[in-house]
Amino acid sequence: xxxxxxxxxxxxxxxxxxxxxxxxxxxxxxxxxxxxxxxxxxxxxxxxxxxxxxxxxxxxxxxxxxxxxxxxxxxxxxxxxxxxxxxxxxxxxxxxxxxxxxxxxxxxxxxxxxxxxxxxxxxxxxxxxxxxxxxxxxxxxxxxxxxxxxxxxxxxxxxxxxxxxxxxxxxxxxxxxxxxxxxxxxxxxxxxxxxxxxxxxxxxxxxxxxxxxxxxxxxxxxxxxxxxxxxxxxxxxxxxxxxxxxxxxxxxxxxxxxxxxxxxxxxxxxxxxxxxxxxxxxxxxxxxxxxxxxxxxxxxxxxxxxxxxxxxxxxxxxxxxxxxxxxxxxxxxxxxxxxxxxxxxxxxxxxxxxxxxxxxxxxxxxxxxxxxxx
Amino acid sequence: xxxxxxxxxxxxxxxxxxxxxxxxxxxxxxxxxxxxxxxxxxxxxxxxxxxxxxxxxxxxxxxxxxxxxxxxxxxxxxxxxxxxxxxxxxxxxxxxxxxxxxxxxxxxxxxxxxxxxxxxxxxxxxxxxxxxxxxxxxxxxxxxxxxxxxxxxxxxxxxxxxxxxxxxxxxxxxxxxxxxxxxxxxxxxxxxxxxxxxxxxxxxxxxxxxxxxxxxxxxxxxxxxxxxxxxxxxxxxxxxxxxxxxxxxxxxxxxxxxxxxxxxxxxxxxxxxxxxxxxxxxxxxxxxxxxxxxxxxxxxxxxxxxxxxxxxxxxxxxxxxxxxxxxxxxxxxxxxxxxxxxxxxxxxxxxxxxxxxxxxxxxxxxxxxxxxxxxxxxxxxxxxx
Numbered sequence: 110x111x112x113x114x115x116x117x118x119x120x121x122x123x124x125x126x127x128x129x130x131x132x133x134x135x136x137x138x139x140x141x142x143x144x145x146x147x148x149x150x151x152x153x154x155x156x157x158x159x160x161x162x163x164x165x166x167x168x169x170x171x172x173x174x175x176x177x178x179x180x181x182x183x184x185x186x187x188x189x190x191x192x193x194x195x196x197x198x199x200x201x202x203x204x205x206x207x208x209x210x211x212x213x214x215x216x217x218x219x220x221x222x223x224x225x226x227x228x229x230x231x232x233x234x235x236x237x238x239x240x241x242x243x244x245x246x247x248x249x250x251x252x253x254x255x256x257x258x259x260x261x262x263x264x265x266x267x268x269x270x271x272x273x274x275x276x277x278x279x280x281x282x283x284x285x286x287x288x289x290x291x292x293x294x295x296x297x298x299x300x301x302x303x304x305x306x307x308x309x310x311x312x313x314x315x316x317x318x319x320x321x322x323x324x325x326x327x328x329x330x331x332x333x334x335x336x337x338x339x340x341x342x343x344x345x346x347x348x349x350x351x352x353x354x355x356x357x358x359x360x361x362x363x364x365x366x367x368x369x370x371x372x373x374x375x376x377x378x379x380x381x382x383x384x385x386x387x388x389x390x391x392x393x394x395x396x397x398x399x400x401x402x403x404x405x406x407x408x409x410x411x412x413x414x415x416x417x418x419x420x421x422x423x424x425x426x427x428x429x430x431x432x433x434x435x436x437x438x439x440x441x442x443x444x445x446x447x448x449x450x451x452x453x454x455x456x457x458x459x460x461x462x463x464x465x466x467x468x469x470x471x472x473x474x475x476x477x478x479x480x481x482x483x
Numbered sequence: 484x485x486x487x488x489x490x491x492x493x494x495x496x497x498x499x500x501x502x503x504x505x506x507x508x509x510x511x512x513x514x515x516x517x518x519x520x521x522x523x524x525x526x527x528x529x530x531x532x533x534x535x536x537x538x539x540x541x542x543x544x545x546x547x548x549x550x551x552x553x554x555x556x557x558x559x560x561x562x563x564x565x566x567x568x569x570x571x572x573x574x575x576x577x578x579x580x581x582x583x584x585x586x587x588x589x590x591x592x593x594x595x596x597x598x599x600x601x602x603x604x605x606x607x608x609x610x611x612x613x614x615x616x617x618x619x620x621x622x623x624x625x626x627x628x629x630x631x632x633x634x635x636x637x638x639x640x641x642x643x644x645x646x647x648x649x650x651x652x653x654x655x656x657x658x659x660x661x662x663x664x665x666x667x668x669x670x671x672x673x674x675x676x677x678x679x680x681x682x683x684x685x686x687x688x689x690x691x692x693x694x695x696x697x698x699x700x701x702x703x704x705x706x707x708x709x710x711x712x713x714x715x716x717x718x719x720x721x722x723x724x725x726x727x728x729x730x731x732x733x734x735x736x737x738x739x740x741x742x743x744x745x746x747x748x749x750x751x752x753x754x755x756x757x758x759x760x761x762x763x764x765x766x767x768x769x770x771x772x773x774x775x776x777x778x779x780x781x782x783x784x785x786x787x788x789x790x791x792x793x794x795x796x797x798x799x800x801x802x803x804x805x806x807x808x809x810x811x812x813x814x815x816x817x818x819x820x821x822x823x824x825x826x827x828x829x830x831x832x833x834x835x836x837x838x839x840x841x842x843x844x845x846x847x848x849x850x851x852x853x854x855x856x857x858x859x860x861x862x863x864x865x866x867x868x
Contacts, residue, residue, distance in 0.1 A: 166767070
């Protein structure tokens with residue numbers, strides 16, 4: 110659902126965007142916010158504009174309070190992680206160029222978007238634009254390839270699994286780094302992680318409609334097709350930096366409990382979005398606690414993993430899989446556990462335009478809301 | 484034509500329902516006259532053609548609630564005693580209203596779980612007795628599934644995200660990849676439990692239900708105080724809110740009218756303001772996680788089931804949210820939101836028609852007999868599967 114916002118619709122955008130000349134492209138409409146691609150302060154600086162619209166169903170005081178708190182919290186966390194802020198107690202000294210992987214302020218520079226501007230009353234935040242596609246899409250791609258080529262035992266599919274393992278290890282390490290920096294994401298899902306290709310020509314063109322023919326990617330992939338392509342195309346490989354985005358629910362915390370809940374949220378989100386890859390999730394936790402680039406190696410990581418077991422048990426009801434009745438002839442009521450046997454993925458979760466041969470059981474809903482979890 | 488008796492007693496409500504399901508989509512006969520303790524029912528037809536739920540007719544839907552004094556909650560022992568006291572009476576009355584013959588009854592359905600152990604046991608005993616007395620098969624039903632099935636059947640929602648909220652449960656259930664999955668839930672206590680315990684501190688009456696009285700009080704409140712807002716991804720947490728709001732309640736009692744609204748500094752804070760604050764905050768949280776699930780799967784319909792689903796403010800908030808997304812909210816009234824025997828009969832009968840039956844040996848009310856539960860649980864309530 111990427112579409113350029115015509116000047117007539119601009120008035121609905123908050124000040125100062127309601128009458129400004131920059132191009133705007135609606136990238137995603139999540140539950141919490143609207144995400145636009147635009148430029149900020151200079152036409153050569155692509156930016157992500159996140160607007161938190163007023164929710165009329167919330168009490169207005171609560172709504173204002175929440176919006177302000179969330180925008181500020183998100184900005185503070187990003188500033189801390191990118192090391193753009195002033196060193197505490199440093200007499201106004203700026204944080205020196207941190208090496209990637211450093212623990213503490215600045216340790217995640219390059220792995221999170223930098224803050225460019227915000228207005229908590231107006232309800233918006235502008236951050237750096239991250240090129241590439243979401244990790245969720247990347248996994249779907251590889252998963253489909255695995256399905257197509259992996260029909261026989263030991264026949265193909267192994268490469269894909271290795272690729273996936275590598276990606277998941279990267280994921281574990283990045284989350285480990287994040288926790289080591291004293292931040293807990295709060296909403297870890299594969300839609301909130303981007304795979305930024307290693308070589309990218311900075312995108313500063315907004316020619317024509319910026320649409321990718323195959324699918325509306327909620328990222329720069331659409332506009333990247335306008336430029337002469339770098340050798341690594343984002344759509345084909347799982348290489349590149351794994352960049353975390355959407356820190357709307359992030360908090361600054363070092364408690365094991367919070368870190369464990371963070372991992373738990375990711376585990377569950379991963380399991381419901383990528384049921385076929387659920388068994389590989391252990392790679393994430395392994396890399397988190399033992400990976401070289403993690404930052405949570407040793408005792409710290411071990412403690413969090415142990416806490417994670419507690420959190421899993423505590424979930425009030427176990428993850429049931431309910432076989433639903435009434436869809437076609439009524440079926441026996443049973444609570445099942447275990448991998449599902451279906452080959453076809455739920456149509457609504459696939460990017461628009463994907464050919465699926467079986468009739469969809471579910472209305473193909475708005476996929477852009479599903480792919481970027483704002 | 485299939486008829487089933489349903490017994491529900493997982494919490495403090497004892498429900499006995501008798502339901503009739505036709506075999507085909509033939510129109511049902513004239514509704515039989517009956518009145519339940521709380522309201523009158525009629526025949527209803529599923530709205531959607533995609534449903535293959537046959538038209539159902541409610542022949543009897545009786546309920547009696549065990550109400551504990553204000554300031555207290557209901558204990559398992561007393562609740563079980565209440566159920567034992569009332570079940571025979573209710574079954575007799577239901578049979579009289581429904582005017583069915585014993586031969587016509589297909590099965591006896593009862594809540595196998597989840598819920599409170601002792602009351603569930605009492606109801607299981609009653610169900611077993613009826614089954615042996617009348618020589619009818621037994622069908623154990625999952626309480627949560629009963630709620631969802633009933634909600635779908637009544638409202639005709641085709642593919643909703645379900646918000647199941649009651650005193651014992653708070654879950655957001657959505658359909659994804661050919662399965663219903665729990666997308667989000669309360670990590671500690673259920674929202675209804677939070678409301679009930681808050682009512683106790685303020686000595687709000689439990690008759691007919693504490694949540695109902697909180698709702699009425701909240702309508703008169705208008706000050707929104709600050710409570711911690713704990714949404715963690717797709718999940719929510721209420722124990723922090725409960726602790727804070729209980730603190731506020733104690734402060735209110737101690738202040739004797741001297742606690743003033745911080746905005747205006749003139750109007751004193753009242754019980755109604757606290758109820759209002761609590762409702763607005765917890766309901767906003769529930770609507771938020773429901774919205775997330777909707778965005779995640781691309782659904783447009785929301786179905787609210789469970790006792791807390793009766794709350795009109797929650798229904799209103801959910802409605803506004805759904806409308807903003809171009810969708811709609813489905814909810815039932817207190818006949819079906821609150822625990823009832825009909826939902827058990829409905830779900831049980833559906834299962835029974837496909838050949839499902841609970842053997843007598845499996846209906847033991849001792850939690851330890853369900854092997855896989857032993858040692859894994861730290862919760863007070865047992866999960867009965």
